Every structure is written in C-alpha cells, then in structure tokens.
Amino acid sequence: MTGPLRIGNCSGFYGDRFSAMREMLDGGRLDVLTGDYLAELTMLILGRDRMKDPQLGYAKTFLRQARECLALAADQGVRIVVNAGGLNPAGLAVKLRELSGELGVAAEVAHVEGDDLAPRAAELGFGEPLTANAYLGAWGIARCLDAGADIVVTGRVTDASLVVGPAAAHFGWGRADHDRLAGAVAAGHVIECGTQATGGNFPFFTEITDLSRPGFPIAEVHQDGSSVITKHDGTGGAVTVDTVTAQLMYEITGARYAGPDVTTRLDTVELSQEGPDRVRITGVTGEAPPPRLKVSLNAVGGFRNEMTFVLTGLDIEAKAELARAQLEAGLRTRPAELTWTLARLDRADAGTEEEASAILRCVVRDSDPDVVGRAFSNAAVEMALASYPGFHLTSAPGSGSVYGVFTPGYVDAAEVPHRAVLADGSTVDIEPSGESRALEEVAEPRLPPPLPPGPTRDVPLGLIAAARSGDKGGDANIGVWVRTDDQWRWLAHELTVERLKRLLPEAAELTVRRTLLPNLRAVNFVVEGILGRGAAYQARFDPQAKGLGEWLRARHVPIPEELLP
Structure with a gap:
C-alpha cells in the first residue's frame, strides 16, 4: 500500500x-x-x-x-x-x-x-x-x-x-x-x-x-x-x-x-x-x-477548599496581612496545609473598582473533610464586619471537595x-517489544554562532518568540521557538536556564532542564515540581501550566533591534 x-x-x-x-x-x-x-x-x-x-x-x-x-x-x-x-x-x-x-x-x-x-x-x-x-x-x-x-x-x-x-x-x-x-x-x-x-x-x-x-x-x-x-x-x-x-x-x-x-x-x-x-x-x-x-497512578489525596478575598484601593499589603492573621486565628483546627497567594492585579488611580482590586486566595487541604469544610469557610465569612475596609469574598461558604494526586x-x-x-x-x-534501549540524555547540540553585538530594546520576548506549555504530572514544560535563523542564533544563547529562572521567579528555586531542538529553532524547558502533585492537586491557580508559556512571552528581555518586526 x-x-x-x-x-x-x-x-x-x-x-x-x-x-x-x-x-x-x-x-x-x-x-x-x-x-x-x-x-x-x-x-x-x-x-x-x-x-x-x-x-x-x-x-x-x-x-x-x-x-x-x-x-x-x-x-x-x-x-x-x-x-x-x-x-x-x-x-x-x-x-x-x-x-x-x-x-x-x-x-x-x-x-x-x-x-x-x-x-x-x-x-x-x-x-x-x-x-x-x-x-x-x-x-x-x-x-x-x-x-x-x-x-x-x-x-x-x-x-x-x-x-x-x-x-x-x-x-x-x-x-x-x-x-x-x-x-x-x-x-x-x-x-x-x-x-x-x-x-x-x-x-x-x-x-x-x-x-x-x-x-x-x-x-x-x-x-x-x-x-x-x-x-x-x-x-x-x-x-x-x-x-x-x-x-x-x-x-x-x-x-x-x-x-x-x-x-x-x-x-x-x-x-x-x-x-x-x-x-x-x-x-x-x-x-x-x-x-x-x-x-x-491517581489517588485521592484528601479534601480541599479555598476562599478568595477581594482587596481594593490603598494599603493592599496591610489588608492582606490583617486577613491572614484574622482567618488563621479564627480556625479551631489548623488544616494540614494552608497556603496564601496574593495576586496584585490592582492599578494605581484606577478608573474602575475592579482595576483597583487585588485577589487574596487561601487554599487548605486536609485528610478530614470537616477541617476544610464549613469550619474553614465560615471562619472567613465571620470576618465580614470585623476586618479590612471594603471586605468582600468571591463566593459563599461551602464544603471541601476531594482532590487527587498524580504519581x-x-x-x-x-x-x-x-x-x-x-x-x-x-x-x-501482544508481546512486548523484543528489543529495548535504556533512555539516556541526548548530547547537547553545538550552539549556533552568536549574533554580533548591536543595539537592543527591552521588549516582550513574545514579539519574536512563540511558546507552548503544559503539564507532565507535577512538572511543566515550556517549548519556545522562533522563525528565522538569526532569531535562533540569539535565542539559543539568550534563553538559558538561568535567564528563564530570572524571568519566571516561581521557577527560581526549582530544578529546570533545557533541551535545544535546532531543526525546529526551538528550546524546551522542563520545570520540575512546579505543579506540586499533579493537575488535580491544584498547586497553582493555573494547575495545568497552560499559561506558563504566555507569561514567559510577556516578560521583557533585551532583544537585538535587527530581529524585531
């Protein structure tokens, strides 16, 4: 055929x-x-x-x-x-x-x-x-x-x-x-x-x-x-x-x-x-x-709940600190895991209330559903008239839900x-393959010659580079590629593991591996452990790392002017 x-x-x-x-x-x-x-x-x-x-x-x-x-x-x-x-x-x-x-x-x-x-x-x-x-x-x-x-x-x-x-x-x-x-x-x-x-x-x-x-x-x-x-x-x-x-x-x-x-x-x-x-x-x-x-391997890891506080206007950091202290003091039993994340989405002198607001998330996990159920979410609601000015939540109190763990x-x-x-x-x-070969790392290909020095501009990486990211268990990959040979000469030298860690601070303390794929003018990174124990664990607000590549593209780097569109 x-x-x-x-x-x-x-x-x-x-x-x-x-x-x-x-x-x-x-x-x-x-x-x-x-x-x-x-x-x-x-x-x-x-x-x-x-x-x-x-x-x-x-x-x-x-x-x-x-x-x-x-x-x-x-x-x-x-x-x-x-x-x-x-x-x-x-x-x-x-x-x-x-x-x-x-x-x-x-x-x-x-x-x-x-x-x-x-x-x-x-x-x-x-x-x-x-x-x-x-x-x-x-x-x-x-x-x-x-x-x-x-x-x-x-x-x-x-x-x-x-x-x-x-x-x-x-x-x-x-x-x-x-x-x-x-x-x-x-x-x-x-x-x-x-x-x-x-x-x-x-x-x-x-x-x-x-x-x-x-x-x-x-x-x-x-x-x-x-x-x-x-x-x-x-x-x-x-x-x-x-x-x-x-x-x-x-x-x-x-x-x-x-x-x-x-x-x-x-x-x-x-x-x-x-x-x-x-x-x-x-x-x-x-x-x-x-x-x-x-x-x-998938297992039930326990029970999970979260409450999200909206912080508006001035003194965002102080408001967040007050909310943390009040909620933790109000919990009769501290969950096995309790994590806080403050997302500074607020802008100075904002034209709308939403643009003036930041988001504070509290996520709890425990093997006991009661510990992370109403006892937790009610404690957040009870703060409504006794906390920071402008206090409000994005959801009503609720029970915890089962979360999974991938291994x-x-x-x-x-x-x-x-x-x-x-x-x-x-x-x-169906018999297994009669021939096998243990996996081993591929030798790093030779780097292309670097571009000669020239003027640069601090602009988003995504002006010349594309990216796609996703989850691999608790790890995430970020594939980055460019369209021209000269852009590849720059990318292969510029986007190192050290540079990636500076651009994505969430990866700074994690193990990151880089692979060059010259045929595709691409470089692939694996960020180990950034997703905790898998997507169902919801370690990050983006639990499957779908937006990780777009975050990287939005970061500013000094790009040679000759490469810019």
Missing part, C-alpha cells in the same frame, strides 16, 4: 467539541477517525465514576457521539479508533455492540485491554491508588484492525498509538521499523490534541484569519513514516509550520520522546510548508523503546498483559 492513509482526529480531551465527530465525517474523505479522550486528570475522573458504578469508567460522551455518527462512518467505510474505553474498554465495547444492533448498523467492535494494573498495584509496589494504568502501545490496535474491526476502543494507550496502530496495520510495518513508527508517532502527537494543531491556543493567533471554529486536524501518513498534516477544506483555523511546531512542543520532556513501541527523536523532525494548510513532516528517526512502561510509576513491559480482544470474543496476547 503506497498511497497515504488519511487519519483524522475528532477529540483532544474528554469534553472537546461534541459535534466534531460528525464534522469530520461530513467534511471530506477519511480512512480512519481517531479520538483522544484521556489525560492524567481524566483517569481520576473516570476512577471516581467507577467507584459510583462499576459498569462505568469510560468516556460517556463518545457513546453519545457514536449514536449520532455510527451509521455515517459505516456508510463511508471509516474505521474508528479511540481511547474512550478509559478504565473499562470492555464495558464500552459491549455498549457499542448494543448500539449498533439498535441502529441496525453492521459494525465489528474490538477492544484493547491489560493496561489496568489497579488490582495488582500493591504487588507491583504502587500502594493502593484509585487508578493505576500502564501506557500500552499500538500493536493491540493494529491486531484488532488486521482482524477486521470497524471500531477499536482502548484503555490507557499512548495518545500517538491511535495513529501508529492504524498506520502499522495498513502498511504492514514490523516492530523493528523504528524510523517509520517514529514518523507516525510524530504525526500522532501533532493531531492528538485536536485543534491545537490548527490554530487553537496558538501564540500568534492574530495572524489566523478565521479562528471562530477551527477545523480538526488530519494526518496523511505515508508508507515511509512521513506525513502531511492538514484539515478539511473550508474549515476554520490554519495548518502552518508554526501551528504544527506548537503542538510538537506540547508536553514533551526532551529530544527523546519515549513510548512503548519506539523512542522518537524529536531533534530529527523536519517541517516544511507544502501548500495552503499542508505541512510535511519528514526525517524523523526512531530507536528501540525503553524496557519499562510508564504507569499513570508516575514504571513497570517492566513483560509485567503488563497487553491483549487485543477481537470482535468474535477471541483474545490475542
């Missing part, structure tokens, strides 16, 4: 645009339609669903989308591959078979399982988490498709596996085809988050003519592993080298992008604009995967029973 395989995406997270599945099926030709519904936080949500009802644990949204679109997909011969099975892929497969019978649609439904390690968590040294799921690879998906499945649902596979599996099945790739597999991983990584590849959350968004409703992305994967990223004609958004770079830089840790089937060398990726809304990905090389699989784990691939459950009910065991 030498023609490209057109693989579309219709979901980047659990809660994405509901109509996207129909839009993708109506919009033009596809061979395969994928959907990514899982994230570290989603696994916690599904785990709590399963606690309430053991029959749940899958993404219910997908089942409703299938009700609308199953017949359309069958008529067009589009195969569907999604990770919407979550913690219960077998249960979702049963529901899909019932649905296809009810609708009178002939659809062979298969699923992939074995990732759920919760029953064996203690035995594997993971304690007793709410969820424990190993990241499986693409070969179970490929086996289901080889056996004729029209729909494949999985649990926790790597996001890119939704693309790699169909490509491997279509082209007949083998386990040792590391470069081809790595090329498909790159394509899968680009389209896995839906419209983030077509202009969504894009730093230079004002350059895109129509962002009212960006189209979802398509990867045209070729037999050699190269691909073209595109979208249906007539849809909003744009596919450019920059929008594709933005997604390539999302939630990565370094030059080696490890997976269960292949380790993709992100430092080999080459991008080129092939035409309007068409970006070609070439040159990607791969290596044998590491011997261990990553495991996503990454690792397990030998041989310990994980990767199984393809075919449409006829038979099972096929």
